[in-house]
Amino acid sequence: MAFTTIFTRLNVLLTVLLFNTAFFSALFGSILVYRLYQHALCEFDGPRLAAASKLWHFGHMFRVSNHLFLDGLTKKYGKIIRTGPQELTVTDPEVWEAVNKPGSLCIKSPWYDMLWPYVALNSIRSKEGYATRRKRWDDALRISNANLADKKRLIDSAAAQLLRRIEASLGQPFDATAEFYNFSFDLMGEIAFGQSFSLLDSQSYFSQNSPPDLISQGMSMLRYFTPVPWVGRLSFFMAPYFPIITQKWNRALDWAAKVCDSRLQRGVECQESTDAFSRFILSAARDGDRQSLDRQALYGDAFAITVAGSHSTAATLTMMFFELARHPSIQLRVRQELRIAGATIQQSNHNSAQEIIDTSVFDRVPFLDGCITETLRLYPVVPTGGIRQTVNKAVKVGDKWIPPHTVIVIPRWSIGRSDYAFDMPNDFVPERWTVKSHMVHDVRAYNGFGAGRWICPGKQLGMMEIRVLATMVLLNYEFSLASTPRNETRVVDDFQDNFTATPGKLELMFKPIIHLG
C-alpha cells in the first residue's frame, strides 16, 4: 500500500517535472530563436552571446572594467554594436545629438531605476516632472553674481587647506588621488549642504570608512550592475534576506540620507544664500512643489549631488595632475600662461587665498582650459554611463535607424579616443583645443559634461574648483610622479568604470617654487 502511494507520488512529481521542463524549454528556446534570428536588432553586428542574453556581459564584469570591455568590442565590431538582446552600443559622435537634443523622443534607460525607492533628479527617466526640478537645481547650483563671492571663498579656503597638506608632505610621496577626493568632498559638503566634512583638517588621509571611501565603495557595485540593471534591482530587493550583496550600496545611500536629514534639521531659512540644498528647498516650498520636497526625492538628490559633485571633480583633478606630472613641458606652459594672465600668489598665508586669484584671470587661460578638456576627453568622469533608450519611434544615427524601444549605450571613453575624430587619439595634447585645432576632426566626439537636456548642472562650479586649485598648486609647486612601485601607470591601470570614474592611486612629489622679489 505504502509502496503504491510512494510510486504514485513519484509519478506525479515526474510528470510535473517533465511538463515544466517542456514548457520552459519551449519558452526560453523560442525567446532565444526570436532574439537571434527574428529581432529588429539582428541586422546589427556583435557577439552572438550578447544577442542571446545580457548575462554574458555581466559575466565579463568580474574580470574587466566596462570601459575597456566596450572599447574592445568597438575595435572589433565598429560604430554600432549589438551588446544585448535589446541594446546597441553606439560610438558614432552623432548619437549624442540624436538622443539629447531638446526635441528628441529618447528617454533615460531602465538603468536609472537603480536608486529606487529614491527618485533623484537624474533618475527621472521621462520628461514628466523633470523640467521643474531640473530648473530648481540649475538655480541652486548656478554661480551667479550674488553668490560668486561665497562660492569663491569656499573654494579658495579648501584649496588653501590642500596646499598646506602638500607643504606638510614635502620630501615624501603625496597621495594625490586621496587628497583630491578629500578636497572635492569637503567642498561638495559646504556647497551642497552647508556642512564641511573636515577631511582636509583631519590627520587621516582617505581612510577606510571615511565618507569618500563609503561612497566609492557603494558606487563600486555599479560596475557589476550597469550592464544588467535588473540584477541590481533584484539584489536590492532581496537585500533584507541577503544583506551582504548590497550592503556597500545601502551604506552609501544611508549616509547621503543622513546628511540630508541633518541639513533639514538645521533649518534652511538662515542660510538661504550659501548652500544649494537650502536654496532648492526654499524655492520648492515657495512654489508649493510637493514632489520635489518628498523625502525619497530629497534623499535621491542628496545621493546624486554627493556623487556627481565630488567624484567628477576629484577624478578630473587626479587625471589632469597625472598628465601634467608626466609632461613637464606642458606643466611649464600652463604655469607660464597663468603668470602672463596675471595670476599672482600670496605666499605668507594660504588662508587668505581668496585674494590671490582674481576670477577674471580665468578668461585668459585657454591652455589651462585645454588641459581640462583634454583630460575629460581621455578620462571621462562618466566613461560609459548616461544610457538612453528609444521609445515608440526609431531614431536615426548616421545612416542607420535605431529601432523603437532599444537601449542605447554611448561610451564616452571610446568615442573620445576614436581615430576618426582625433589625431593621436591616445595622447595628451591640450593644444588640440587651442592652436592645433586641425587635430580635432569631429568636435562632437568630445562630451565631457554631457549635452542637451541632461547637461551637467554643476559644470560652472566644477570648472571653477579645478581652475582655482590647479592655479594655486601650479603657481606654488613643481610636481612629478613619485618613484614608488607601479606609480607610472597605476592610476590608469586601476581606473574603474563604476558609472562615475574611480582612478587608481596616484602619488606625486612636490617641490616649492622659489619666488624672487
Ligand code: HEM
Ligand atoms: C569636472 C567636473 C564635472 C564633470 C566632468 C561632470 C560631468 C557630468 C556629466 C557627463 C553628466 C551627465 C551624466 C549623464 O549623461 O547621465 C553630469 C550630470 C550631473 N552632474 Fe556633473 N560634472 C562635474 C561636476 C559636477 C558638480 C560640481 C556637480 C554639483 C555640485 C554636478 C552635478 C551633476 C548632476 C546633479 C547631474 C545630473 C543631471 C541630470 O541628469 O539632470 N556635476 N555631470
